[in-house]
Amino acid sequence: MDGAAASSATIASDRGPVSESSKAEIISYEPATGAEIWRGPVCEIDDVVSRARRAWPGWAAQPLSTRMELARRFANEVRKDADKLATSIAREVGKPLWEANAEVEQVINKVEVSIRAYAERTSQRKLDSALQGTMAVRHKPHGVLVVLGPYNYPAHLPNAHIVPALIAGNVVIFKPSEKAPASGEILARCFNRAGISAAVMQFAPGGPTEGQALISHDGVDGVLFTGSANTGIAINRRLATRPDKMVALEMGGNNAMVMWDTPKLTDAAALIVQSAFATTGQRCTAARRLIVKNSMYDAVISEVKALADRVIFGAPFDEPAPFMGPVIDNAAADGLSESFLYLMSNGGKAIKHLVRPDESLPFLSPAIIDTTAMKDRPDVELFGPILQVIRVEDFDEAIAETNNTRFGLAASLIGGTPQEYNKFWANARAGLVNWNRATVNPSHAAPMGGIGLSGNHRPTGYYAADYCAYPVASGEMEQPRAMIGVGLK
Ligand code: NAD
8 A cells, every 4th residue: 555545545535425515515514423513605715815914904013912812812702612612523523522621621721822932932032232233033923824724623723823823913714624614613703702803813614625725825925734744745735836925734643652661551551542542543643553562562462452442432422421432424434444454454463453333423443453564564644543563672673663654743652761761762753752651632832743744844832933923133223323444445
């Protein structure tokens, strides 16, 4: 299976009926039931962009303190609508309600983090010198930014671009994932109710076609994208002749977790199960590959399998609460099932099968497969609950296997000595490198991004401030004062 084929089999771009977006309408369906939950027309691109362009000068001219205050009011509006937003997220993308509630908390917390980050990363600086006057460094907003959201965190991840972009003085056109417009709309209305107008923060529903048209539009100054590597590459290609546009790409991963010596197998298993199966494996930071020291293999795998066997997968509002919900749609479930079969028929040995109890719905069990014997393991992001296990003999081999990917988002070492962690940290090629921590749940008080196919060196999280404004260096003196000292007749 080559990379492109594997990606298209596993990263579904449309649920069957959602392809109706080409007929200028988006319909969103609940994965757990198949019920329709939202329907609306796609946005009119020229109207959206010209409204944004008209709004930008006024917004950029607001004092920073006003923009910060409005961001705080937005957080309050989200608090008021917390249940509605969490319910929508749970219904629309299928994540358990407890997890949707946690996503709403992240949306709220992003505001204070972004205010701190703006001040720290893009504040004004002045260097005085008697003869040269003042050298000032200040930052300016880019203008009109398009935010393209993914479906797996339909509120928190677009919001992680939107809030810093607005604080910096940009106006935002927010195109949510075509698989999660209902949650995107609730988020957008919270901004508008807070006093950030629907021209400054516009909700612009659409699918890939509208995404392409928006990013290519001459009235757009930049694109802040979170989604798959395939789409990120398509965006880069489309904008190859537009170096004037700011492009920040947060993409996927084929993340590794290395399991080394530790007596704490129960904790290790919990970290592994959390990393591989939280959000039904639909996290950019999810562990896809577990690299295990051969001598630990039997003990670790039996502990991980026992815990994975206990994982409840079910509908978002089930009682008792499930650990994970369905994947986003039937196309994604089909692709993942095909990928699991591909691994099995090419040398993989199933440790725990991928089970789909009802072929008409996208519920999948956690699955574990030993792919050590496979000659060419596909280096693709299997965006679902499939964990591949690879045995290795020594630590150098574990590091080589960690880096045996074109992606470079997250890597984690479980167990090992401080010296081994130092070696792992120094050699693992990823933007997030952890020790005895899950690969998932990165802190948004820290930069969040990857290398290789995982991003274009513009991390989000705390460093989102960096791509939302550009630095302007200014040599300044109150009066002209100059003379030419050499070379004159
Ligand atoms: P996707 O790439 O299919 O879609 C993301 C967005 O891009 C959507 O709004 C979509 O409509 C739009 N789009 C699609 N094709 C486009 C094109 N040619 N031009 C412009 N816009 C286009 O991603 P998804 O399936 O919604 O999300 C899952 C992916 O996102 C996974 O690969 C996951 O790893 C990644 N992700 C990355 C991060 C991160 O921070 N690095 C976080 C979450 C998810």
